[in-house]
Amino acid sequence: MEIFRILVINPGSTSTKIAVYDNEKSVFLKNIKHSNDDLAVFDTIADQYEFRKEVILNELIQADIDIDRINCVMGRGGLVKPIQSGVYVVNEDLKRDLRIGVLGEHASNLGGLIADDIAKSLPGAKAYIADPVVVDELEDVARITGCPDMPRHSIFHALNQKAVGRLFAHTRGFVYEELNLIVAHMGGGVSIGTHRQGKVIDVNNAIDGYGPFSPERAGTLPAGALVKECFSGAYSFEEMKKKINGKGGLVAHLGTNQVTEVERMIEAGNENAKLVLSAMSYQIAKAIGGCAAVLKGKVNGIILTGGIAHDKFVVQYIRDMVDFIAPVAVYPGEDEMTALMQNALMVLRNQIDCKVYQ
Numbered sequence: 001m002e003i004f005r006i007l008v009i010n011p012g013s014t015s016t017k018i019a020v021y022d023n024e025k026s027v028f029l030k031n032i033k034h035s036n037d038d039l040a041v042f043d044t045i046a047d048q049y050e051f052r053k054e055v056i057l058n059e060l061i062q063a064d065i066d067i068d069r070i071n072c073v074m075g076r077g078g079l080v081k082p083i084q085s086g087v088y089v090v091n092e093d094l095k096r097d098l099r100i101g102v103l104g105e106h107a108s109n110l111g112g113l114i115a116d117d118i119a120k121s122l123p124g125a126k127a128y129i130a131d132p133v134v135v136d137e138l139e140d141v142a143r144i145t146g147c148p149d150m151p152r153h154s155i156f157h158a159l160n161q162k163a164v165g166r167l168f169a170h171t172r173g174f175v176y177e178e179l180n181l182i183v184a185h186m187g188g189g190v191s192i193g194t195h196r197q198g199k200v201i202d203v204n205n206a207i208d209g210y211g212p213f214s215p216e217r218a219g220t221l222p223a224g225a226l227v228k229e230c231f232s233g234a235y236s237f238e239e240m241k242k243k244i245n246g247k248g249g250l251v252a253h254l255g256t257n258q259v260t261e262v263e264r265m266i267e268a269g270n271e272n273a274k275l276v277l278s279a280m281s282y283q284i285a286k287a288i289g290g291c292a293a294v295l296k297g298k299v300n301g302i303i304l305t306g307g308i309a310h311d312k313f314v315v316q317y318i319r320d321m322v323d324f325i326a327p328v329a330v331y332p333g334e335d336e337m338t339a340l341m342q343n344a345l346m347v348l349r350n351q352i353d354c355k356v357y358q
């Protein structure tokens with residue numbers, strides 16, 4: 001069997017995860033943490049490009065990885081234009097939009113750019129991205145809001161949601177494209193996707209302010225109160241943005257983005273911590289109920305995933321509210337590195353066609 005060597009690059013806000021696989025076998029995995037001091041010298045995420053690339057190359061050299069054998073460099077994709085799910089070769093159009101960050105700044109904008117740069121320096125390697133956060137399969141009806149100039153956008157944990165959807169289907173003897181699933185990714189951000197036969201036809205925008213609140217994001221807010229605060233003169237534009245994303249949710253209520261820490265507060269008798277964690281779980285369960293309506297009740301499974309799916313209290317709270325709809329499966333954490341490797345292998349083995357970004 002032909003052995004393909006794959007380098008996976010996944011830049012996050014405070015870390016860069018890299019992995020090397022020979023086919024499915026992991027030969028190297030490293031979570032490189034970037035301290036506040038390391039990143040503070042850069043004004044924008046785009047400015048971190050050279051720094052992160054050098055760190056990656058140094059790690060590979062130190063681990064004695066034969067990079068000339070790499071066939072494919074797979075980067076986590078970023079906030080480019082809305083696109084269909086799939087694997088995209090990194091071309092000039094994609095690089096331009098990753099640099100701009102068409103839908104905003106996000107560390108994953110660097111994934112495709114660094115992948116391309118490294119692939120170009122290697123004999124016979126190509127660069128790709130797969131299932132970036134802007135995967136958009138929304139039905140038209142799901143895009144419309146009461147303000148025509150403010151449509152809904154699909155920005156969510158597409159890579160992990162699709163990967164756990166495929167895993168759920170596979171372990172039950174189905175293919176993902178046959179099933180109707182509701183997937184709740186619960187991490188720093190929360191996204192609840194309605195997967196109808198392999199397409200995410202409705203989902204909240206996990207970054208930009210609607211859906212359930214999350215550890216550090218405010219979720220849907222009362223619009224009148226939000227407008228009033230914006231014009232109160234008490235906050236700058238940047239401060240209001242931070243209120244919505246970064247300093248919202250559990251951070252605003254309890255001063256931490258760690259559910260593990262909230263659990264400690266509850267154990268110490270903090271009733272407010274219990275109420276706030278209940279409210280977050282309640283909002284997630286309610287959103288799952290909305291997805292069930294989109295699927296007209298024909299739901300094959302509800303999947304809870306992301307770091308918070310480790311939390312027994314949250315999982316039980318949601319399960320109690322939604323297990324009348326369909327069986328609930330729990331896949332704690334996320335495995336984006338494996339998901340990126342699997343997408344690369346599907347291309348290298350000619351099992352799927354690579355898409356072209358324009």
Ligand SMILES: Nc1ncnc2c1ncn2[C@@H]1O[C@H](COP(=O)(O)OP(=O)(O)OP(=O)(O)O)[C@@H](O)[C@H]1O
Pocket residue numbers: 186187188189190215257258259260261306307308309310311312333334
């Ligand atoms: N064992 C655990 N029990 C309870 N909560 C946990 C556990 N492990 C992680 N968490 C919580 O999961 C959250 C982080 O989830 P995750 O690591 O998926 O987020 P992220 O990768 O930073 O963000 P995102 O998933 O939005 O990209 C934190 O609030 C953390 O405290």
Ligand SMILES: CCCC(=O)O
Pocket residue numbers: 133155156157188189190191206207
């Ligand atoms: C929307 C997916 C990624 C994030 O939560 O930052």
